[in-house]
Amino acid sequence: MQTLAFFVLTVLAVGSAAVVVGPWVKNQVLCALALAFNLVSLAGFFFLLDAQFIAFLQVIVYAGAIMVLILFVLMLLNVQDERRLAAARPFQRWLGPAAAVAFALIVVAAVRSGGGALRYPQPSAGYGTVRALGLELFTRFFYPFEAISLLLVVAMIGAVLLAKRRL
Amino acid sequence: MAFGPQSVLAVSAVLFALGVLGVLLRRGAILILMSVEIMLNAANLAFVSFARQHDHAEGQIYVFFVITLAAAEAAVGLAIVIALFRLRGSTDVDELSLLKW
Amino acid sequence: MLRLIGLIPLLPVAGVVINGLFGRRLSRRAVGLVACAAVGAALALSIGAVVQLAALPEGERSFEVSLGSWLPLGSIDGREVGIDWGFALDPLSALLLLVVTGVGFLIHVYSVGYMAHEPDVARFFVYMNLFMAMMCTLVLASNLAVLFVGWEGVGLCSYLLIGFFYDRPFDERTGLSCADAGRKAFIVNRIGDLAFLIGMLYLLLEFGTLHIGELGRAIGAGHASEAFLTGAGLLLFFGACGKSAQIPLYVWLPDAMAGPTPVSALIHAATMVTAGVYMVCRMSALYSAAPEALAVVASVGALTALYAATMGLTATDIKKVLAYSTVSQLGYMFAAAGVGAYTAAMFHLMTHAFFKALLFLGAGSVIHALHGEQDIERMGGLRSKLPRTFWTFGTATLAIAGIFPLAGFFSKDEILWSAWSTGHRAVWGLLLLAAIVTAFYMTRLAWLVFCGEFRGSAATWGRVHESPASMTVPLALLALLSIGGGWIGIPKVLAAGADINVVHHWLAPAITPVGGAAVHGAAQGGSAGSAGRGEHGAGDEFGAGTGFDEEGEFGSGGASGTGGERGAAGEFGAEGAHAVGAEHGAAEELALIALALVAAVAGILLALAIYRRAGVAQRLARQSGPVYTLLRNLYWVDELYDAAIVQPFYRISRISGAFDRWVVDGLVNAAGVGAEITGHVVKLFQTGFVRNYALMFLLGAVAILYYLATV
Numbered sequence: 001m002q003t004l005a006f007f008v009l010t011v012l013a014v015g016s017a018a019v020v021v022g023p024w025v026k027n028q029v030l031c032a033l034a035l036a037f038n039l040v041s042l043a044g045f046f047f048l049l050d051a052q053f054i055a056f057l058q059v060i061v062y063a064g065a066i067m068v069l070i071l072f073v074l075m076l077l078n079v080q081d082e083r084r085l086a087a088a089r090p091f092q093r094w095l096g097p098a099a100a101v102a103f104a105l106i107v108v109a110a111v112r113s114g115g116g117a118l119r120y121p122q123p124s125a126g127y128g129t130v131r132a133l134g135l136e137l138f139t140r141f142f143y144p145f146e147a148i149s150l151l152l153v154v155a156m157i158g159a160v161l162l163a164k165r166r167l
Numbered sequence: 168m169a170f171g172p173q174s175v176l177a178v179s180a181v182l183f184a185l186g187v188l189g190v191l192l193r194r195g196a197i198l199i200l201m202s203v204e205i206m207l208n209a210a211n212l213a214f215v216s217f218a219r220q221h222d223h224a225e226g227q228i229y230v231f232f233v234i235t236l237a238a239a240e241a242a243v244g245l246a247i248v249i250a251l252f253r254l255r256g257s258t259d260v261d262e263l264s265l266l267k268w
Numbered sequence: 269m270l271r272l273i274g275l276i277p278l279l280p281v282a283g284v285v286i287n288g289l290f291g292r293r294l295s296r297r298a299v300g301l302v303a304c305a306a307v308g309a310a311l312a313l314s315i316g317a318v319v320q321l322a323a324l325p326e327g328e329r330s331f332e333v334s335l336g337s338w339l340p341l342g343s344i345d346g347r348e349v350g351i352d353w354g355f356a357l358d359p360l361s362a363l364l365l366l367v368v369t370g371v372g373f374l375i376h377v378y379s380v381g382y383m384a385h386e387p388d389v390a391r392f393f394v395y396m397n398l399f400m401a402m403m404c405t406l407v408l409a410s411n412l413a414v415l416f417v418g419w420e421g422v423g424l425c426s427y428l429l430i431g432f433f434y435d436r437p438f439d440e441r442t443g444l445s446c447a448d449a450g451r452k453a454f455i456v457n458r459i460g461d462l463a464f465l466i467g468m469l470y471l472l473l474e475f476g477t478l479h480i481g482e483l484g485r486a487i488g489a490g491h492a493s494e495a496f497l498t499g500a501g502l503l504l505f506f507g508a509c510g511k512s513a514q515i516p517l518y519v520w521l522p523d524a525m526a527g528p529t530p531v532s533a534l535i536h537a538a539t540m541v542t543a544g545v546y547m548v549c550r551m552s553a554l555y556s557a558a559p560e561a562l563a564v565v566a567s568v569g570a571l572t573a574l575y576a577a578t579m580g581l582t583a584t585d586i587k588k589v590l591a592y593s594t595v596s597q598l599g600y601m602f603a604a605a606g607v608g609a610y611t612a613a614m615f616h617l618m619t620h621a622f623f624k625a626l627l628f629l630g631a632g633s634v635i636h637a638l639h640g641e642q643d644i645e646r647m648g649g650l651r652s653k654l655p656r657t658f659w660t661f662g663t664a665t666l667a668i669a670g671i672f673p674l675a676g677f678f679s680k681d682e683i684l685w686s687a688w689s690t691g692h693r694a695v696w697g698l699l700l701l702a703a704i705v706t707a708f709y710m711t712r713l714a715w716l717v718f719c720g721e722f723r724g725s726a727a728t729w730g731r732v733h734e735s736p737a738s739m740t741v742p743l744a745l746l747a748l749l750s751i752g753g754g755w756i757g758i759p760k761v762l763a764a765g766a767d768i769n770v771v772h773h774w775l776a777p778a779i780t781p782v783g784g785a786a787v788h789g790a791a792q793g794g795s796a797g798s799a800g801r802g803e804h805g806a807g808d809e810f811g812a813g814t815g816f817d818e819e820g821e822f823g824s825g826g827a828s829g830t831g832g833e834r835g836a837a838g839e840f841g842a843e844g845a846h847a848v849g850a851e852h853g854a855a856e857e858l859a860l861i862a863l864a865l866v867a868a869v870a871g872i873l874l875a876l877a878i879y880r881r882a883g884v885a886q887r888l889a890r891q892s893g894p895v896y897t898l899l900r901n902l903y904w905v906d907e908l909y910d911a912a913i914v915q916p917f918y919r920i921s922r923i924s925g926a927f928d929r930w931v932v933d934g935l936v937n938a939a940g941v942g943a944e945i946t947g948h949v950v951k952l953f954q955t956g957f958v959r960n961y962a963l964m965f966l967l968g969a970v971a972i973l974y975y976l977a978t979v
Contacts, residue, residue: 003170006170013182014178014182014185017182017185017186018185020185021186021188021192021202021205023192031198032197032201035201035204035205038205038208039204039208042208045175045215046212046215049216049218049219050219051215051218051227051230053227054211054215054227057230057231058211058234061234061238062208062234062237062238066204066238066241069242069245070200070201070245073197073245073248074197076249077248077258079197079257079258080257082193082195083259089957091960091963092191092957092959092960095963096187096191096192096963096966097191099187099963099967099970100184100966102974103180103187103966103970104183104184106970106973106974106977107180108176108177108180110973111173111177111180112173117172117173117220118173120171120219121220121222123219124222127224128224128227133224133228133231135224136228137231148232148236151235151236152235152238152239154239155238155239155243158246159242159243159245159246162246162247162249162250163245163249163250165253187966191959191962191966192959261957261958261959264955264956264957266954266956267955267956268951268954
């Protein structure tokens with residue numbers, strides 16, 4: 001059952017990613033929607049891996065807030081359909097995909113040869129719950145937590161400044 | 168469960184590669200940003216997989232932070248795109264070629 | 269005042285500094301005054317020092333002073349070696365010092381008048397004073413290194429002064445400019461100087477010292493082989509050939525006439541060119557111990573004497589005739605030294621300074637009067653307009669020809685007698701021939717310039733005027749010296765047996781005769797052996813106790829000298845032993861004197877006969893065809909040197925110049941070009957295309973990942 005879910009989710013995730021990335025869809029808003037779909041499939045993955053809190057987080061923050069932001073901007077700027085990469089750039093058009101493929105292959109090969117486990121072990125009780133995460137977050141990772149809140153403030157200010165019509 | 172860490176990591180690698188392809192081949196600035204999001208998500212998947220494998224919440228904490236960072240980065244990046252749009256009237260990155268020798 | 273001899277070279281330096289720094293702002297008179305005063309002060313100091321020296325007893329006339337250490341050289345073979353700024357006054361250097369400063373002073377005074385119309389007078393006197401300083405350094409040097417400083421210094425000043433009119437052309441036949449002539453002089457001198465330096469270094473390595481007195485003692489003590497001494501002597505002599513214009517390095521002196529006439533008078537007649545002769549006499553200890561070297565010196569000297577005299581027969585530039593004459597007379601001096609008659613050589617050096625300087629200054633007077641004309645074919649009959657110049661020039665002509673009782677007669681005669689009596693008959697023959705030729709061409713010169721009819725333009729004739737007093741007074745003084753200068757060297761045979769040869773007595777203690785013991789410096793007891801009449805080279809090892817009882821004996825070496833007071837010359841002490849031998853020599857000597865006199869007079873009369881009537885000379889020239897051409901073109905020696913040495917050298921220089929430009933510079937340029945090409949290639953990465961940059965990132969990441977994965 002879970003294996004089936006896994007395969008389905010894989011197809012969905014890779015497929016929607018392909019839509020975002022590939023040359024088939026020129027309309028940028030449609031690509032954004034495909035991305036949202038991809039994000040949700042990943043949330044599914046997280047569920048599958050017993051990381052419930054993270055899954056929710058993904059849906060709410062990533063697929064909810066970030067995607068909305070992106071769509072906002074797309075609509076605000078009224079972007080046109082994308083024009084394709086010019087034919088006169090063979091270097092980019094062939095070497096890029098080749099490098100990306102090489103990248104993936106290396107990683108997979110590394111993983112397989114690293115003697116990674118083939119099955120997941122049973123998780124402990126309370127794994128992936130809010131409680132477990134909260135405990136870790138506010139004890140061991142307290143400092144990064146505070147730092148990242150600072151980062152968020154900075155990002156906010158930066159975004160406002162950058163986007164202003166006049167400083 | 169019949170699938171294992173290796174499969175999940177393979178998916179993560181493929182997703183990451185797709186994201187990279189998007190960065191390299193896409194022309195609109197926002198689409199590039201979206202491809203970057205894909206990459207980040209692939210990394211998140213890998214993190215979660217490892218966390219599950221070792222039964223430790225640490226990996227999930229990292230995902231937590233990555234998501235937060237992705238949000239901040241998206242905000243700032245989009246602000247830049249807006250500024251760029253105001254300058255150029257389009258989000259086409261190929262028009263930003265002043266660094267050409 | 270003896271203690272101040274170190275000051276003598278420095279006084280002209282004061283003139284150099286003052287005129288060098290302020291000369292352009294001073295008036296012409298002031299510049300001349302400063303220069304003459306500097307030399308005059310040096311002269312006065314010299315006279316004082318020499319007088320003091322003369323007051324010392326005969327065997328101890330030597331004074332040394334050191335102005336400090338110059339090159340402490342550590343040790344060679346365990347001996348401490350070093351070179352000082354040492355100056356020494358002894359009879360030999362005293363003689364030349366007086367000649368140099370005295371004649372130098374007169375010429376400086378003359379120059380004030382001669383250079384009256386030239387711009388850049390300050391530069392002229394700076395160079396002249398510098399020359400005086402360097403020459404005095406050379407004369408007073410107590411070691412070979414300081415002597416070499418002076419040697420080089422006078423060479424430098426010669427170059428500067430020859431090329432004084434640096435932008436004027438000089439010789440139409442060869443196309444030389446005055447600057448070229450200066451360069452030629454310097455370069456030819458340099459060749460000789462190299463040999464000199466090598467000889468010096470050999471001596472330093474062998475003896476550990478360059479101090480002339482110490483060298484003399486070391487050589488006298490037999491520390492070096494004869495072969496070594498011959499080699500060193502020949503090297504030093506080659507340097508002297510350069511400086512004193514002997515074969516094969518004489519070619520610069522005729523072209524040195526490009527300089528102003530006072531320069532020719534001072535440097536190329538009286539002082540610098542005599543430095544070679546002086547050096548040989550100073551190193552008499554070395555040469556007397558190396559008879560083969562002496563033989564070479566004598567041969568070269570005699571050959572040069574005749575050779576140069578022949579070139580004077582056909583020259584038409586008044587100064588060039590005198591230049592050849594100088595080369596010839598220097599040959600006389602070297603021939604004298606070469607047969608062992610060092611005092612005769614120095615004596616002739618002194619008298620030659622007088623009459624040659626006079627001849628040059630007289631020529632200068634003529635040139636000045638004719639506003640720059642130097643070609644004797646455009647002169648003539650100047651006697652009426654330039655009486656003072658004529659009479660003084662005439663006196664000098666007779667002196668150089670060797671007419672009794674002028675100065676040249678005594679000195680030339682002594683040389684001839686020394687050559688004959690030491691058995692060097694060939695040398696004597698050459699010198700006698702040269703004497704005839706000398707008398708001939710000097711008379712020719714005098715006649716063509718002063719007598720007969722004027723062959724120039726009428727306009728020039730109208731402007732001819734006698735020179736001012738500043739020029740004619742030195743002429744007169746030199747004329748007096750030319751007349752009476754020889755009377756301090758009257759040989760015994762002409763003085764009815766009385767020994768009044770002052771020059772002899774004066775110089776004897778400072779000279780090491782051939783085969784005799786070394787005497788230099790007061791430290792040696794027992795001065796023996798004079799360099800003078802009737803001495804022989806009897807090749808026994810010196811320093812051995814027994815003297816020889818032959819004709820012209822010499823005393824034994826220092827070992828047997830008791831308290832050193834055998835008088836200045838051994839021969840006088842044992843004279844009675846061979847009165848018979850002396851008389852036999854006297855008859856011979858008188859005969860030879862008569863012969864020489866007849867030869868000189870014959871030369872004069874022959875010249876008068878030829879040049880008195882118009883056309884005779886030209887007919888003779890045509891009839892002697894090839895001989896005349898040979899002489900007129902100076903045996904084509906300059907052309908030979910040019911083809912054999914100068915042109916190949918230029919070719920090599922051009923090749924290495926091309927090498928420098930193409931290979932060496934090419935490498936450097938190639939580095940630059942390489943950097944440029946690399947830049948052109950690398951810039952292709954800067955596409956301005958953002959996604960290309962991203963691709964670069966990716967490629968790098970893949971590479972690193974691959975590395976990490978496979979390691």
